[in-house]
Amino acid sequence: MTSGSDFLQLDAAAVPADGKSDWLARRLRRAMADGRLTVGSRLPPTRVLAAELRVSRGVVAEAYRRLTEDGHVEGRRRGGTVVVATPPPPATTPTGPPPEPVGAFSGEPGNDVFDALRAAPARIDLTPGRPDLTAFPRTAWLRAERALLTGLSADELGYGDPRGTPQLRRAVANWLARTRGMRADPADILIVAGIAQALTLLHPVLRADGIDAVAVEDPGSLGTRQHLHHGGLATPPVPLDPDGIRIDALRATGARAVLLTPAHQFPMGMVTGGERRRELLRWARDGGLILEDDYDAEHRYDRPPVPALRSLLADDQVCYLGSVSKLLAPALRIGWMVPPRRHLAPLVDAKRFTDLGNAALPQLVLARLLESGTLERHLRLLRDRHRRRRDAMITALATHLPAATVHGTAAGLHLTITYDTPDIPDTALAATALTHGVKCHPLSWHRQLPGSPGLVLGYAASPAGVITEGVAALGRALRELT
């Protein structure tokens, strides 16, 4: 721990008469951004720093509270206040050539488009699909892992069931019952490495069923579409209306399977409501298979929960797909599928011959966190934080992009804007935004059919101040192109 008068060379004489907490929070943010305070560093106790700076303890506590709110530090009871995420480095006048607009934005997005965008340097990341990763429950995870290892039998370190550990399948069954209104027998659950792997495991199984095309929503996730293409499956696009996918257009494709995001459509954000669900049910009864991508259903703010389609339809009509990527962290690569019974054995084979099953230790830790209520508490914390960030983005959009239409704000980790200037392609806008230091997705990436240009903007992973700054830069980028 750094403490005493050396701490960041903060000088009691430099403390302003007014706005002391503001000043201190700014100094600490700057120290984090320029690398003087790295992740894992401990801030001095409030009592010590207050005495050094000759301010009240409340001043320091308030500055720490603001940094906690930003997601940069975290209070740990005996561990003090620890830096858990550093803000982006301050903007500098570039000395070299300006960064190349990422190649990702020219031409059709290739298979590596998301890797390329991730690698592109930018101060502000508004790409969709990430929860607040600074909130990852590290302490609870470590505690659960330690307790688990203490009691783990040697056998449990051997090869296991390719469907996943019984503990996690049981915990997932309970979680799905509580949060998604679904009844699933643990024996029917397959633990996988995320929804991405679930889609890949489905390729041979669908083909064996004579299915070579999976209809997709349009707009709909480019990422999941790429996963289907990679297995040689066609993805006929089906347009949406305000209630979700259009069933007449779905029937017109002739496809026998469809990939849907019914709880929160990606990227437009609508919920597939009661009547549309009934129409889907009729489509499925005529022999259709629904792949239900429930990627971020836990995150909702201004609307009641909607049960999973799988809870309403017969088991053999829906293959349910979920994961912890939007709840905990994509890096865990843990997800689950509840397939129709007829597909279970071939899917278990596909999993077995891919990797013999997911790694056991993270499954066992996750099972403990699910069963102990830690994940439910984590979700409540995320929901409050995400809601404030979403509100900051809506306010910033009204100020800096007042002509844009905002879609899908009631739930999720992102929202989408469209704008009425078709001669400004959204790829050009996203490329210009990147030169202003902001990353986001052009909506056209997620379209196969023509439609309004727009941007898909993630708000969950950035503090409110960063979001406001990022949206202001998007406004400047749009003006630059007009």
Ligand SMILES: Cc1ncc(COP(=O)(O)O)c(C=O)c1O
């Ligand atoms: C709509 C949608 N489905 C599925 C996924 C993949 O999730 P996973 O990390 O579980 O593979 C994503 C990832 O961003 C997504 O946006």
